[in-house]
Amino acid sequence: MGRAPCCDKANVKRGPWSPEEDAALRDYVERNGTGGNWIALPQKAGLKRCGKSCRLRWLNYLRPDIKHGGFTEEEDNIIFSLYRNIGSRWSVIASQLPGRTDNDVKNYWNTKLKKKILAATETNTIPLSSNPLAKFQHSSPSPPAPTPPPPLPPFPLIKTEPFSAGDLPPVLFDSAFPYAFEFYPPPPMLQHFPDTILADEAHVVSRGYGLSPLAEDVSAASSSVTMENNGDAAFFPDLGFTSWTDLLGGLSATGPLQSLFS
DNA sequence: AACCGTTCCAACCGCATGTGG
DNA sequence: GCCACATGCGGTTGGAACGGT
Numbered sequence: 348m349g350r351a352p353c354c355d356k357a358n359v360k361r362g363p364w365s366p367e368e369d370a371a372l373r374d375y376v377e378r379n380g381t382g383g384n385w386i387a388l389p390q391k392a393g394l395k396r397c398g399k400s401c402r403l404r405w406l407n408y409l410r411p412d413i414k415h416g417g418f419t420e421e422e423d424n425i426i427f428s429l430y431r432n433i434g435s436r437w438s439v440i441a442s443q444l445p446g447r448t449d450n451d452v453k454n455y456w457n458t459k460l461k462k463k464i465l466a467a468t469e470t471n472t473i474p475l476s477s478n479p480l481a482k483f484q485h486s487s488p489s490p491p492a493p494t495p496p497p498p499l500p501p502f503p504l505i506k507t508e509p510f511s512a513g514d515l516p517p518v519l520f521d522s523a524f525p526y527a528f529e530f531y532p533p534p535p536m537l538q539h540f541p542d543t544i545l546a547d548e549a550h551v552v553s554r555g556y557g558l559s560p561l562a563e564d565v566s567a568a569s570s571s572v573t574m575e576n577n578g579d580a581a582f583f584p585d586l587g588f589t590s591w592t593d594l595l596g597g598l599s600a601t602g603p604l605q606s607l608f609s
Numbered sequence: 610a611a612c613c614g615t616t617c618c619a620a621c622c623g624c625a626t627g628t629g630g
Numbered sequence: 631g632c633c634a635c636a637t638g639c640g641g642t643t644g645g646a647a648c649g650g651t
Binding site for chain 1: 617
């Protein structure tokens with residue numbers, strides 16, 4: 348037996364919302380709030396819609412703080428950096444873009460930003476090594492590898508215990524998202540950490556959540572660097588890092604990253 | 610003007626997760 | 631711990647708008 352549907356599809360309207368429906372939903376929510384119960388809301392608001400549909404319409408379109416219109420260069424950078432670091436976790440990415448929804452960000456990425464990044468890579472505006480899409484690109488004229496590498500585990504893993512501001516250096520802490528990443532496998536820059544590594548904005552999540560590994564580099568890094576948990580965060584004793592202070596003390600930032608460290 | 614292919618985004622779907630009894 | 635239900639989330643789709651021929 349399958350899961351019961353969230354509503355009776357025969358008796359609910361589907362498809363695009365009319366201005367009248369929008370007005371009814373907006374009026375109801377502004378007067379009464381959601382009441383924490385979207386399932387009951389459409390009936391109370393006089394709408395022949397599924398509660399799920401109402402929720403989506405409110406969150407993605409009707410909310411007063413929604414920002415409509417094109418994405419800025421800064422938003423592009425944030426999406427790019429976060430996608431590279433955490434993948435398609437659109438709700439997390441959207442939470443860092445005031446007024447944007449996960450649906451917005453997802454659509455924007457799929458229809459525009461992905462192509463923009465691919466184009467930038469092809470014109471060398473973005474180094475291939477920094478491109479989260481590099482693995483999808485052809486590397487002509489060399490033929491594809493005969494055996495594809497095994498799938499990588501998801502990364503980074505996010506600790507479930509929240510941090511407080513004092514636990515981490517400011518560059519790695521944001522009160523809106525008080526979690527640290529436990530890198531698994533370890534970020535490849537910890538193998539080499541050239542002085543310029545952090546000058547590349549793409550290597551650091553814009554809001555300072557963590558240092559990002561590259562999928563393409565991960566398997567090599569994981570085989571040669573060991574990692575251990577030191578309290579709440581992951582460090583790399585083989586490389587001489589035993590704390591965040593050690594780790595950050597060995598790194599320098601230039602360009603757009605200077606503001607994060609100053 | 611008509612047709613066709615592409616782009617874009619709102620909306621849907623189903624699974625995952627959270628929560629209360 | 632189990633179950634039922636509500637909500638959250640990411641992937642996918644449908645169709646309107648747009649541009650080219």
